[in-house]
Amino acid sequence: MPPLSAVGISGLQAGEDVKTLGRGKALVQFRNWGFNGFIAWIVWLLIHIITLISFRNRLSVLIQWAWAYLRFKPGARLLSK
DSSP, X not given: OOOTTOEEOTTOOTTEEEEEEETTEEEEEETTEXXXXXXXXXXXXXXXXXXXXXXXXXXXXXXXHHHHHHHTXXXXXXXXX
């Protein structure tokens, strides 16, 4: 069972799995082969970017993710009752 923080990609075929585990860490499983670590995280990032609808959305998300990765600051956390 993957950890609760794993984020997967829906729409993959049976036997295919791509999950991110954190900053620069991911798991990739395609049928008979798989890998993990930073390269898997790059694959996860590219698959997410490719599945976006338009070039403008892809570019916007890529820039936002790059900025967040380079800043290494967590986003705003909202706690409400």
